[in-house]
Amino acid sequence: xxIIVQKFGxxxxxxxxxxxxxxxxxxxxxxxxxxxxxxxxxxAGETDRLLCLxxxxxxxxxxxxxxxxxxxxxxxSVSLFAMLLxxxxxxARSLLGFQVPIETNSNFSKARIASIxxxxxxxxxxxxxxxxxxxxxxxxxxxxxxTLGRGGSDTSxxxxxxxxxxxxxxxxxDVPGVFTTDPNICSLARKMERIAYDEMLEMASMGAKVLHxxxxxxxxxxxxxxxxxxxFSDEPGTIVTKEDEMEGVLVSGIAYDxxxxxxxxxxxxxQPGISAAVFSPIAEQRILVDMIVQxxxxxxxxxxxxxxxxxxxxxxxxxxxxxxxxIGFEEVRHDKKVCKIxxxxxxxxxxxxxxxxxxxxxxxxxxNILMISTSEIKITCLVEEKYTELAVRTLHNxxxxxxxxxxxxx
Amino acid sequence: xxIIVQKFGxxxxxxxxxxxxxxxxxxxxxxxxxxxxxxxxxxAGETDRLLCLxxxxxxxxxxxxxxxxxxxxxxxSVSLFAMLLxxxxxxARSLLGFQVPIETNSNFSKARIASIxxxxxxxxxxxxxxxxxxxxxxxxxxxxxxTLGRGGSDTSxxxxxxxxxxxxxxxxxDVPGVFTTDPNICSLARKMERIAYDEMLEMASMGAKVLHxxxxxxxxxxxxxxxxxxxFSDEPGTIVTKEDEMEGVLVSGIAYDxxxxxxxxxxxxxQPGISAAVFSPIAEQRILVDMIVQxxxxxxxxxxxxxxxxxxxxxxxxxxxxxxxxIGFEEVRHDKKVCKIxxxxxxxxxxxxxxxxxxxxxxxxxxNILMISTSEIKITCLVEEKYTELAVRTLHNxxxxxxxxxxxxx
Numbered sequence: 001x002x003i004i005v006q007k008f009g010x011x012x013x014x015x016x017x018x019x020x021x022x023x024x025x026x027x028x029x030x031x032x033x034x035x036x037x038x039x040x041x042x043x044a045g046e047t048d049r050l051l052c053l054x055x056x057x058x059x060x061x062x063x064x065x066x067x068x069x070x071x072x073x074x075x076x077s078v079s080l081f082a083m084l085l086x087x088x089x090x091x092a093r094s095l096l097g098f099q100v101p102i103e104t105n106s107n108f109s110k111a112r113i114a115s116i117x118x119x120x121x122x123x124x125x126x127x128x129x130x131x132x133x134x135x136x137x138x139x140x141x142x143x144x145x146x147t148l149g150r151g152g153s154d155t156s157x158x159x160x161x162x163x164x165x166x167x168x169x170x171x172x173x174d175v176p177g178v179f180t181t182d183p184n185i186c187s188l189a190r191k192m193e194r195i196a197y198d199e200m201l202e203m204a205s206m207g208a209k210v211l212h213x214x215x216x217x218x219x220x221x222x223x224x225x226x227x228x229x230x231x232f233s234d235e236p237g238t239i240v241t242k243e244d245e246m247e248g249v250l251v252s253g254i255a256y257d258x259x260x261x262x263x264x265x266x267x268x269x270x271q272p273g274i275s276a277a278v279f280s281p282i283a284e285q286r287i288l289v290d291m292i293v294q295x296x297x298x299x300x301x302x303x304x305x306x307x308x309x310x311x312x313x314x315x316x317x318x319x320x321x322x323x324x325x326x327i328g329f330e331e332v333r334h335d336k337k338v339c340k341i342x343x344x345x346x347x348x349x350x351x352x353x354x355x356x357x358x359x360x361x362x363x364x365x366x367x368n369i370l371m372i373s374t375s376e377i378k379i380t381c382l383v384e385e386k387y388t389e390l391a392v393r394t395l396h397n398x399x400x401x402x403x404x405x406x407x408x409x410x
Numbered sequence: 411x412x413i414i415v416q417k418f419g420x421x422x423x424x425x426x427x428x429x430x431x432x433x434x435x436x437x438x439x440x441x442x443x444x445x446x447x448x449x450x451x452x453x454a455g456e457t458d459r460l461l462c463l464x465x466x467x468x469x470x471x472x473x474x475x476x477x478x479x480x481x482x483x484x485x486x487s488v489s490l491f492a493m494l495l496x497x498x499x500x501x502a503r504s505l506l507g508f509q510v511p512i513e514t515n516s517n518f519s520k521a522r523i524a525s526i527x528x529x530x531x532x533x534x535x536x537x538x539x540x541x542x543x544x545x546x547x548x549x550x551x552x553x554x555x556x557t558l559g560r561g562g563s564d565t566s567x568x569x570x571x572x573x574x575x576x577x578x579x580x581x582x583x584d585v586p587g588v589f590t591t592d593p594n595i596c597s598l599a600r601k602m603e604r605i606a607y608d609e610m611l612e613m614a615s616m617g618a619k620v621l622h623x624x625x626x627x628x629x630x631x632x633x634x635x636x637x638x639x640x641x642f643s644d645e646p647g648t649i650v651t652k653e654d655e656m657e658g659v660l661v662s663g664i665a666y667d668x669x670x671x672x673x674x675x676x677x678x679x680x681q682p683g684i685s686a687a688v689f690s691p692i693a694e695q696r697i698l699v700d701m702i703v704q705x706x707x708x709x710x711x712x713x714x715x716x717x718x719x720x721x722x723x724x725x726x727x728x729x730x731x732x733x734x735x736x737i738g739f740e741e742v743r744h745d746k747k748v749c750k751i752x753x754x755x756x757x758x759x760x761x762x763x764x765x766x767x768x769x770x771x772x773x774x775x776x777x778n779i780l781m782i783s784t785s786e787i788k789i790t791c792l793v794e795e796k797y798t799e800l801a802v803r804t805l806h807n808x809x810x811x812x813x814x815x816x817x818x819x820x
């Protein structure tokens with residue numbers, strides 16, 4: 001008996017017609033003799049409707065009550081869908097977070113899964129062919145309802161797949177899979193057959209919003225094979241899997257992020273503790289500093305450049321202004337018109353030359369690189385925003401990503 | 411520390427403005443130093459919306475999934491209301507049926523309460539000043555969500571009051587209390603200060619829809635003082651209480667029920683087992699036969715007359731038709747234009763003469779009595795429907811119900 005987990009988002013269950021399509025996908029697995037665990041989100045728009053209601057009732061609603069409120073969205077989805085399956089003669093039943101139970105900590109509105117009772121689930125799968133489980137929700141040790149934060153249904157699905165040692169966790173979405181880059185700006189972007197967990201994490205954090213980042217972390221930790229695919233077709237999508245199941249691919253994808261702003265402190269006094277003095281007060285404001293570059297010191301002074309999310313620029317500048325006396329810089333420069341471009345690939349771990357290849361490709365197009373930062377599996381360049389599309393297409397082409405996997409392999 | 415249970419129906423929580431009024435009523439109790447358990451229904455219209463949705467999804471929806479679905483209505487009410495109270499600085503929290511827990515059997519859509527964990531509730535009342543509990547719902551031994559059937563929130567409230575030994579269970583509704591008869595057809599109808607459980611049961615079953623009948627049974631069994639009162643005023647309503655707290659009232663109220671039809675089997679062969687032969691097949695169709703009269707036999711034949719709910723008349727006639735050969739009656743007569751009028755009062759237990767007083771009053775108005783049945787605390791007459799208003803007013807007047815309690819006492 002194979003266990004398949006299938007997760008469907010809000011647009012996939014937004015009305016009866018859509019739910020019927022989802023039921024077809026479930027029935028297809030049943031005909032193969034599989035047991036199916038279906039994880040559902042709230043019907044599209046429902047969570048937002050409930051959040052609006054809450055804010056009308058209380059300016060800063062109690063988070064525990066908020067979770068109790070919004071969790072009704074998934075409750076409606078799973079009971080309706082289980083009804084539909086039962087009316088089709090399928091031996092199905094719904095399960096809410098507390099019924100599984102999916103135990104979480106008590107961090108309401110962004111709770112973390114602590115454990116899942118797989119024994120109970122397995123016993124239920126002996127009786128039922130399909131379990132329809134509410135995504136996004138769990139319950140704490142006091143049996144209060146918790147939610148896992150935005151995109152939490154992906155995490156629910158992966159966690160359930162891990163607990164049940166499911167063959168695969170299929171995440172159905174409105175795109176056909178994970179692409180080598182954004183098809184909207186690069187017509188040669190190609191759907192990947194496979195992507196490594198770490199690559200997916202980098203893609204996800206760069207705004208490739210196919211999979212919620214925590215679900216990928218979970219999948220990596222428990223080695224869950226995740227299949228990202230389209231609700232609206234039967235084509236296979238992209239398998240997110242272990243690195244060693246990748247076939248020696250050097251570069252997997254090109255990601256970009258326009259939501260960045262660059263800040264430079266000019267002529268900072270270069271003394272021990274200067275970085276902490278700059279970045280601690282920024283961190284205290286919960287602003288996420290991403291790239292940081294410090295030039296070599298000259299005459300005891302240096303320039304410090306870093307990037308922050310564009311929405312946080314004003315506040316960052318305010319914080320910096322307050323540090324002027326303490327740090328003693330000459331001036332602050334900033335630039336909103338920048339874009340972060342990343343070349344991502346687990347193959348880089350064992351190969352040099354990828355960075356220089358990227359730099360050369362960009363320079364051949366006269367794209368000036370404003371900042372560089374690298375990690376084991378990623379090379380990131382900050383460029384002027386106007387070059388975004390050109391830079392993405394150039395790098396996509398340079399690493400042969402328009403061709404089937406393996407073309408850029410070593 | 412006094413514990414007060416307050417139950418509010420769907421119209422009382424239908425929007426933010428109404429919920430604010432409910433919050434005021436709760437705050438007033440808090441200022442007296444009471445602990446308050448608030449039991450809420452779903453916002454008006456919500457349960458029906460969900461039921462419609464379910465029927466769209468499946469022609470005969472699975473009842474367990476149905477309960478899971480409709481229970482979200484109360485979940486939304488209690489979380490929003492708890493948010494509101496918390497934003498007003500009240501130490502409140504919500505509780506769903508499974509969190510209390512309110513344990514029920516697994517008779518989905520009309521479950522019966524088996525037990526309530528009062529220890530946990532009392533511990534929570536040490537921490538919180540207000541518990542906002544979802545009415546209408548419970549959970550079975552498998553932790554599946556159940557609902558208690560129409561009007562189940564009343565039952566939830568009374569059961570919670572019983573479990574907590576609350577001082578009083580206040581049922582807020584859109585009428586000021588229980589009246590001696592329907593004020594719409596008798597302008598002299600008077601709000602009763604008190605009514606005995608048994609009287610309330612008779613009034614409720616006769617269509618005085620102020621309190622759900624099962625909640626009254628529960629209140630009687632556990633001796634819970636119930637106060638039926640208006641959400642929209644601060645006037646005291648009607649206390650439903652033990653018989654021995656009534657002050658020697660003979661007749662408390664006049665009820666009527668137009669939803670009746672009369673069926674007569676003419677010239678039935680009067681032999682042993684004839685009643686069973688007639689009424690068993692009707693009962694098997696779950697049709698509720700109410701009044702039954704069998705005339706004295708003559709020449710081995712008798713007439714049997716009984717009443718059924720008007721909506722069940724066609725089906726009843728069909729059943730009877732099928733029995734013709736077996737029973738051997740001459741013909742079947744039926745009449746939809748009838749009305750059942752009841753004189754109700756626990757004082758009758760110890761007094762004769764009430765029935766004859768009622769018959770005389772009706773005859774003085776030339777109202778023909780079609781059938782009579784009596785119980786310990788009730789005299790019921792079937793009359794032609796056109797006499798309904800006149801009969802009610804006549805009896806109301808005959809027993810002095812327009813005057814304050816005690817006028818018709820002994």
